[in-house]
Amino acid sequence: MSDKTPENPASAASYYGVDETPPGPDNAKPAAPLWRRILVRLMQAGIAVFLLFHVYALLLKLMPAPGTILMTQRGLEGEDLRRDWVGLGKISPNLVFAVIASEDAKFCEHGGIDWDAIEKAREYNKKHEGKKRRGGSTISQQTAKNVFFWNGGGMPRKAGEAWMTYVIETVWGKRRIMEVYLNVAEWGDGIFGAEAAAQARFGKSAADLSQLEAARLAAVLPSPNKWSADKPGPYVRKRTRSILSRMRVVANEGYAACVLGEGVRVKSDPGETPRQRPVLEDIPDAPDTGEEALEAPAEAVPELNANDALNDVLNAADETFTQSPEAGAEAAAETPPETPPVEPEPTPAVAPSDEGGPTILTPE
Numbered sequence: 001m002s003d004k005t006p007e008n009p010a011s012a013a014s015y016y017g018v019d020e021t022p023p024g025p026d027n028a029k030p031a032a033p034l035w036r037r038i039l040v041r042l043m044q045a046g047i048a049v050f051l052l053f054h055v056y057a058l059l060l061k062l063m064p065a066p067g068t069i070l071m072t073q074r075g076l077e078g079e080d081l082r083r084d085w086v087g088l089g090k091i092s093p094n095l096v097f098a099v100i101a102s103e104d105a106k107f108c109e110h111g112g113i114d115w116d117a118i119e120k121a122r123e124y125n126k127k128h129e130g131k132k133r134r135g136g137s138t139i140s141q142q143t144a145k146n147v148f149f150w151n152g153g154g155m156p157r158k159a160g161e162a163w164m165t166y167v168i169e170t171v172w173g174k175r176r177i178m179e180v181y182l183n184v185a186e187w188g189d190g191i192f193g194a195e196a197a198a199q200a201r202f203g204k205s206a207a208d209l210s211q212l213e214a215a216r217l218a219a220v221l222p223s224p225n226k227w228s229a230d231k232p233g234p235y236v237r238k239r240t241r242s243i244l245s246r247m248r249v250v251a252n253e254g255y256a257a258c259v260l261g262e263g264v265r266v267k268s269d270p271g272e273t274p275r276q277r278p279v280l281e282d283i284p285d286a287p288d289t290g291e292e293a294l295e296a297p298a299e300a301v302p303e304l305n306a307n308d309a310l311n312d313v314l315n316a317a318d319e320t321f322t323q324s325p326e327a328g329a330e331a332a333a334e335t336p337p338e339t340p341p342v343e344p345e346p347t348p349a350v351a352p353s354d355e356g357g358p359t360i361l362t363p364e
Helices: 009-016 034-060 069-076 093-103 115-127 139-148 155-171 174-184 194-202 211-219 234-252 309-317 325-334
Strands: none
Touching: 034 139, 034 155, 093 139, 093 174, 093 211, 093 234, 139 155, 139 174, 155 174, 174 194, 194 211, 211 234
């Protein structure tokens, strides 16, 4: 047998006993249209990003968050970033009570999103178009936004925030959510996290924050670059007093039990009529004018989405204030005159006094 292969394809087929000639260029399948290839690539990229978000969430259950988009933004703006990650055990329980009292009193009860608060916000926003928007953003939602997304609106970001809120509620749990929140929250001037805020504002560790200092830090969270914790204006002092009052309820009623343990709670005896849920003092509204006034919303709801129910819900969930305007007005009317102030002005060298504040029963 000759080792030389015939050059003619037909002869080659006959030589090797093959009945059909191998497919050539004329037999190749036509290429998919460009639009279809682009669509496939976009779908693949979307699936990859979706999976990466969940892998990142799993990693953050065990490791500190390396940073956030907002931190990167502040750095690009030229701010000197200050941040020291500390475990929840090195943060005073007073700060946990304070942020729950001011930001999310139902933190231990909801599954990540407080739908009742969102519905109330929607009703208010419909009745008060053109005014400052309100909403029912929870600590879990704020944590998901801070860690995975950016400030600002848009349906994709808001929908992604809602989804990742449920993811971290399932994967992390309440205690880890609170720990991450207190380590990535912004306190103004490039300061992120409770430890850096305590050092910068009061010259002490976050573990040593008093009731008043914790309430001051919580009071400025809605607008940390405008309001000052160590040099508070009249509204921040008024807001601080309300938070101090609410902290007592949060501590004594076990509203922080999912973070700090059961602690001290007043329970009903067997056969006794259950006590009614205590009423939290309303936090006063921010002023409309003056140095402490909040600026108008950075974005308005687009006209095309004005009747979009889903967008309305997501917009309401994206805000930070949860108290009703009527309640806030009543609280402001009942508030005693600003002078003399209830608490003294703190300085980094001399810690502010907690005299006049509530007695917090700290869980063991």
